[in-house]
Amino acid sequence: MMDISKQWTNFLEDATEEEQEMASLYLNSLKRKKSGENGTHIGALMAIESEFQEPGTLTMTIPNTEFLQNSLHILHGGLTATLLDSAMGTLAFRLLPEDKAAVTTEMKINYVAKGVGTHFTCIASVIHKGSKLLVMEGKVYRSDQTLIAHATGSFFVIPNKK
């Protein structure tokens, strides 16, 4: 089988502009993952930047790219869900003591407007913090400040084995 580097070179020889952009996005994603900027490939692909605010809010921002879009060039509902789950889960984890982690047990999303624009911002906050279950809220806004999705999710507290 041909060397992967050679395969990329061959493919890119007659790639369209969009394919070149995607090739660049994929490479940057591998670099973000390698550097530890993002802990997962999907997080790196979405180029998630995350910021925690006291006393209990987390903001995640992602640039809009071709990767995020469905066939109508609108933010894919599944990737909206990925952003929401990541933001709510990261906040849940952040609010727990070091020996605890959290897993999503359920999530519900209402999609209320089209995901278009230059970037998307997700704000996660706490609805209820119990000892066994955390209930979180997440909102996704597009760059013109319009709310595009609203979510609630439950996160079950488990021991952190790491």
Place this chain on the structure above:
Amino acid sequence: MMDISKQWTNFLEDATEEEQEMASLYLNSLKRKKSGENGTHIGALMAIESEFQEPGTLTMTIPNTEFLQNSLHILHGGLTATLLDSAMGTLAFRLLPEDKAAVTTEMKINYVAKGVGTHFTCIASVIHKGSKLLVMEGKVYRSDQTLIAHATGSFFVIPNKK
């Protein structure tokens, strides 16, 4: 700025095995998208294979890859959501006449077991088919047949502009 092909070559020179696998997955994804096997980049990355069964069920199968996994090497809840939204949405679209399309207005997912194994299968079916709203159900199974996620979603019927 350096040519993207050259950048890939440089990166792959001292890439880990996992990075080489991901490089291969990304390249295959671009080829799947180019050939029309998948209509979206995320669908191509997940290598979704889809099959419609009469009278109204749709099955989507994806291989388990590093790309799908969170930092605990378990299927990411957001990508589970992506699979569910894709399967339910594709089925909704398939069941509508040619001049209609469907958009997700809400989706709720219960995560019930860890997503591990060689592949995942999502089965979408119809709960209710109204003239304005379709309510769908989706179930995701891992390769050992254990149910890992259950979803319900609403799809609003809109004119198909294509």
Place this chain on the structure above:
Amino acid sequence: MMDISKQWTNFLEDATEEEQEMASLYLNSLKRKKSGENGTHIGALMAIESEFQEPGTLTMTIPNTEFLQNSLHILHGGLTATLLDSAMGTLAFRLLPEDKAAVTTEMKINYVAKGVGTHFTCIASVIHKGSKLLVMEGKVYRSDQTLIAHATGSFFVIPNKK
């Protein structure tokens, strides 16, 4: 203050037919509660009859009465929810060992058709039975067999103090 029996007598002197029917329904409800036929006032008012089927399904049936209806004479969405929560919760409790009970942590309902007809039937079943969390499904049908509502719910396992 006037004796409650006297107050009822006065009220019923010029009550409408609907009011007399409701007075009768309320009295029957108190009798059902007294006899232990139903454990709660709301269950007695809805005249819930419940039946468990092996290996894990529960059916609840209620007659349609004026009490159940909203101002458009359609089954109230909240009482549909009450029926679903009761059926799923009763089934969860039934499936647990004697020293365990279950509390609803979340429930999502899709309302898909108007609740009209002579009676309603709710069928609860198990989506997932974990040691800490049970995920249940509930479906409500009207007397012509049309599905009117679909629900999923999570039930947290707790010690049974009774």
Place this chain on the structure above:
Amino acid sequence: MMDISKQWTNFLEDATEEEQEMASLYLNSLKRKKSGENGTHIGALMAIESEFQEPGTLTMTIPNTEFLQNSLHILHGGLTATLLDSAMGTLAFRLLPEDKAAVTTEMKINYVAKGVGTHFTCIASVIHKGSKLLVMEGKVYRSDQTLIAHATGSFFVIPNKK
């Protein structure tokens, strides 16, 4: 068959204190419904008091009574759902022009604390107001201000035939 008034008199002769209280609650409910204070029997039984605040919030308050409670003397999850559906639906209706009405298409509730205390307050607000679909949020607090339930719901806009 014995006259309903006579039946009530007979029943109340050896009724317990709780039964007398319930008899009084049922009678008051019929009076609230007759006077138009509440439009539905369930609303009257819960003695819902409702207040709209500009620019788009609705508060519903109910006293805690035996009627609302499950067998553990905690607010029944189905009646919590009834309060939430009523508050969100009433607000949706209030925000629409006179020739439009709204029907609940879905609702999801997270139950986060026990419903106990002297009364319950539900606050409904708007997440998104579209031309065809309104997405609402509802929160239920007990008398000590603790949040006990959080809901989101979708309301489909229909012509108002009244």
